[in-house]
Amino acid sequence: MKRDLSAHPTAILGAGPVGLAAAAHLAARGLPFLVFESGARIAEHFESTRHVALFSPWRYNIDKAARALLTAEGWLEPELDKLPTCGEVIDEYLRPLSQLPAIAPFVRLEHRVVHVARAGFDKLKTAGREHAPFLIRVTTADGTRDVLASAVIDATGTWSTPNPLGANGLPAEGEREHAAHFAYGMPDVLGTQRARYAGKRVLVAGAGHSAIGTLIALTKLAEEAQGTEVHWALRGHNFERILGGGSNDGLPARGALGARVKNLRDTGRLHVHADFKISAVRSGAHGFTIEGMKNESARYAVHDIEEVIVATGARPDFSLASELRVKLDPWIESTEALAPLIDPNVHSCGTVRPHGHRELAHPEKGYYALGAKSYGRATNFLMATGFEQARSVVAAIAGDMAAADDVQLELPETGVCSTQWSEDSSACCTKAAKVEPAPKSSCCGGPPVKRADACCVKDEVAKDSGASGCGCGPAKTRETGEKASTL
Ligand SMILES: Cc1cc2nc3c(=O)[nH]c(=O)nc-3n(C[C@H](O)[C@H](O)[C@H](O)COP(=O)(O)OP(=O)(O)OC[C@H]3O[C@@H](n4cnc5c(N)ncnc54)[C@H](O)[C@@H]3O)c2cc1C
Structure with missing residues (x-):
């Protein structure tokens, strides 16, 4: 019944x-x-x-x-x-x-x-x-x-349930043992948590907006509290993508975050450790040492870190x-x-x-x-x-x-649509760049489409007519993250 x-x-x-x-x-x-x-x-x-x-x-x-x-x-x-x-x-x-x-x-x-x-x-x-x-x-x-x-x-x-420090998605060796010196997400380093970070050597791990926001706040703290040193550990090295679309971002404040951290990097106020895949945290004479591999092959370590902020999502x-x-x-x-x-x-x-x-x-x-x-x-x-x-x-x-x-959604883009890799930054994909300027929000956003395998109206029209797509969908494959053949 x-x-x-x-x-x-x-x-x-x-x-x-x-x-x-x-x-x-x-x-x-x-x-x-x-x-x-x-x-x-x-x-x-x-x-x-x-x-x-x-x-x-x-x-x-x-x-x-x-x-x-x-x-x-x-x-x-x-x-x-x-x-x-x-x-x-x-x-x-x-x-x-x-x-x-x-x-x-x-x-x-x-x-x-x-x-x-x-x-x-x-x-x-x-x-x-x-x-x-x-x-x-x-x-x-x-x-x-x-x-x-x-x-x-x-x-x-x-x-x-924040992600841990280890590059493999597991807690780094020693991460739990040093938990008292680890924070996750975006601690209030200029406010309630100021005393904890002022005058310390702090390492921030991550490449998203949380990491960037914390790096900006810590460098401000460094201007005010002598001895504060800011280290940035990233698993990747594609700064163009990490720093975002700048003035192309549909949300100017989001674009500005990347621009500000780029400036901090370029003026030497951040110690940047790119391509650093962290695997262990070990006690040292002054604080602890963060260890891992750099550029996939060389062992690499950052010494004398006193506080770690994990902003890895x-x-x-x-x-x-x-x-x-x-x-x-x-x-x-x-x-x-x-x-x-x-x-x-x-x-x-x-x-x-x-x-x-x-x-x-x-x-x-x-x-x-x-x-x-x-x-x-x-x-x-x-x-x-x-x-x-x-x-x-x-x-x-x-x-x-x-x-x-009747789903409707129009979101501001970051200005770094990685599905495109087209020369023309206004285009949603390589084909759109060659054919005509892409309409605003045409890559992945825009009006609803019926096909589950289409990422935008242009892509759907192309697939309905027997083509492999407009170029924005299959530009990279999900399985490999590499560019797919469009032949
Ligand atoms: C640093 C940062 C900046 C961001 N900036 C923006 C921004 O500018 N614009 C934007 O749109 N988005 C932003 N986001 C994304 C933002 O997190 C989300 O848009 C928003 O918080 C999502 O809301 P939600 O309701 O899905 O989840 P949440 O905000 O995470 O809310 C989940 C709620 O569920 C409760 N809860 C958890 N587990 C249980 C349980 N077992 N039982 C009962 N209750 C439970 C929690 O206490 C919480 O109140 C940002 C995120 C971060 C981390």
């Missing part, structure tokens, strides 16, 4: 920007929901980087359904072109959103979700499975309890869904449909073609991982992507498939 799943709320795991956006969409549709947040406050991950200035201005950081609910309650929108800090996003947008009468009664703080299963069905059992409600197991100060849900939106992000933790039928791309750890669109081995545009409930669906009907978690280990996730994911998935949960399939 079919059970009435509408008797149960949709469970939203995580009250970050995307979890709360999903709550707004469910509230707008009058559907029941519960938000489970492990922290004592909403947006606990953003709280941990309260000091960080975002590179996306307000216009990209506010969900449409959330805006409508807030405005109806007299909320005044921030200035859309201003760049907020993570703290301002909480204070001026997320907290007011979480306090709305349509949302506040359904938010459960200090409720950590530890498992999700199908009530009465282990992972193996198939018959009748999709008619069973989900069982959400939460731990609270009062113990553990189970809550039933009709659908699950997992927006728990990735910040709780993060990875999703799907252990809470281990009793669900979750299917992930083998290395991105996103859904299989999303992986080719965001794989950093072949993409660096910072944009993604519009995608929604179909690309985010797992074999476990009704379970969706959204937000930063949807990208798995891939970088370049923007809140705006998560808002559109939430809109589409909530529409699918509501059974409004026309709205669910």
Whole structure:
């Protein structure tokens, strides 16, 4: 017998920007929901980087359904072109959103979700499975309890599970033993953590925006606190890609980050250790030594380091869904449909073609991982992507498939679209460069396409006409990260 799943709320795991956006969409549709947040406050991950200035201005950081609910309650929108800090996003947008009468009664703080299963069905059992409600197991100060849900939106992000220092994806030898001198992500080196880093020899590992932001802050600290020395360890050497698109970046603040760190490198204020694959951390007479291989072959070491900041990205933790039928791309750890669109081995545009409930669906009907978690280990996730994911998935949960399939997303590009390698920086791909100037956001972004193997409209048109594509899709293969033959 079919059970009435509408008797149960949709469970939203995580009250970050995307979890709360999903709550707004469910509230707008009058559907029941519960938000489970492990922290004592909403947006606990953003709280941990309260000091960080975002590179996306307000216009990209506010969900449409959330805006409508807030405005109806007299909320005044921030200035859309201003760049907020993570703290301002909480204070001026997320907290007011979480306090709305349509949302506040359904938010459960200090409720950590530890498992999700199908009530009465282990992972193996198939018959009748999709008619069973989900069982959400939460731990609270009062113990553990189970809550039933009709659908699950997992927006728990990735910040709780940062990548380690070791180049092979495992903790470097000695990393755990020296944990007291290791920080992960973006510690507030100019604020609350100032005393820890002032006057020290600090090594920052990583090549993304978090690493760059921390390097900029540390060099400022070095100007103020004598003896502060800043070392930058990178696994790669492609500075063009690492430093970003500069003035070509659709988000000027993101482009400026790269330009600032380039200047610091060129003026000798950073000790750069490129092509350095770290494998071990050993105690020394003054601090410790970071060891590894340089240029694949030569042993290399940086001595007398006193503090390490690991900014090598993060990875999703799907252990809470281990009793669900979750299917992930083998290395991105996103859904299989999303992986080719965001794989950093072949993409660096910072944009993604519009995608929604179909690309985010797992074999476990009704379970969706959204937000930063949807990208798995891939970088370049923007809140705006998560808002559109939430809109589409909530529409699918509501059974409004026309709205669910009508995905729209236009994101600012980084200005370093690695899928192209064309001479013409305005073109989305080599062919576009030869034929005509590419329209803005034409590589991977732009209007939705129907073909799963097409990354933009131009690519789809080319593939529909029997060609191998417009050039932006197959320029590099996911398996090798090398250029593919287009013959
Ligand atoms: C340094 C840095 C700068 C960034 N700058 C930008 C920017 O400028 N613009 C932009 O759009 N994006 C930016 N991002 C990306 C940004 O992280 C995401 O856009 C945003 O945080 C994603 O929101 P989310 O809701 O998916 O996940 P998160 O913000 O990570 O929220 C996840 C929530 O889930 C909770 N949670 C975790 N585990 C559990 C559990 N088991 N049970 C219950 N709750 C749980 C957490 O406490 C947290 O509140 C930046 C990221 C970093 C690291």
